[in-house]
Amino acid sequence: MIEFRHVAKTYEDGTVAVGDLSLVAPSGEITVLVGSSGCGKTTLLRMVNRLVSPTSGQVLIDDTDVADRNAVELRRSIGYVMQNSGLLPHRTVVDNIATVPVLRGTPVAEARERALELMTTVGLDPAQARRYPWQLSGGQQQRVGVARGLASDPNILLMDEPFGAVDPIVRADLQRELVRLQAELHKTILFVTHDIAEAIALGDRIVILATGGRIAQQGTPTEIMTEPADDFVAQFLGLDSGRALRVDGQLVVDQTGRPVGRLT
């Protein structure tokens, strides 16, 4: 369980990224932080593994304040997947995946063996193990990023717009893959995105953030879709326009009458 307790972050230049936020991300679930740029979602995520330290307030993992833990040890115990994969360009795929176990002292041969297994888990061909990251497609790089995040079998996985830079088809593929993985692994995942469709597709819980790290609404996808808390949320969900649908015979149409689906 990850708990944010009255956290705030003001950067040196005076920007308030997060005002005063309290939030719980339950164990074994995917909690999605969603909001447009400047809502502090990445800042919040980075507080968990101490890439950012809150100006005030606490972040707790299973009731232990992360500030009390050694930062390097803490980071090795938390999986981190970022946009554009953040792979080390001078290491082969297999060595990238093995990074954290090797840092934690696992013998290299053993870590590589495990990395090869993980490649299969995330849907990569182990034949690509000896390649360098730039020799892979964007989608494959993200898969490597996910495998690296899982390599030391952490309880917590932080994902910062991990599928933001790939094309929509590959993104949908990666999203399905993550849902499949999560059904097996039951990690506590904190997932950041600006894409509400992605939040709905992945989140057990969704937290909609407004500018300055204010929580506009949180709940399950169904709760949020059926009862948006205010106009901001409704607008963010697109309920005010594109998603306000009506039934016209067998067809489902949007406000302008354009068909978007069929009742079955």
Next chain:
Amino acid sequence: MTWVLDNLSTILGAGWAHLWLALPAIVISFLVAVPIAYLANRYRWSRFTVLLAAALLYAIPSLPLFIVLPLVLGTPVRSTTNVIAALGLYGVALMVRYAADALDAVEPDTLLAATAMGYGATRRFLSVQLPLAGPALLAGVRVLSVSTVSLVPVSALLGVNSLGLLLTDGFQRGIVAEVLAGIVATVVVALAVDLGLVALGRLVLPWERARTARSSRKAPAPVEVAA
């Protein structure tokens, strides 16, 4: 040409001595410049100050430095230590800028990812930032090596053995062939060191080799600027 053939052993001996003045100076310059550059990059003011100091240091005329340095170090004027120290000083002045730029050019996202994986500061520097700065550092070291090799002859004015002696001796005795031999041999030493560095680069930067192989396949005439 007959002069060259008659004095081949002298030229080879001078070339060898030349190389062993240049190589230690190059290695020392690199080893000293990289940590300085790393520290300098921490703050805007420190980077500015260090790079300015390096530029001023490089502007000191070489002959006076060869003479003043022994007074500071307490070494004899004609010792090789004195020469190597002076060459090293110029080398550091030159290399600090290259190293600062090379380290600075490493993708911040990659460094952030490394930190997020749980690299400590020292380990991140040694096994992520330094290797990724490798190609740019190598480019700097190649300039450094040419600069150092061509600076060595100045030490001949103090009487220290190097290819520079062929120049001073040739001028004094009016042997044109000797002067030309000195110039050509210096160029040969510079090229040899440069080739050695390129080979070393291919050895320690294997991922770059893969990358250049690709770019030359894709584009027939890649402009792989290394220096």
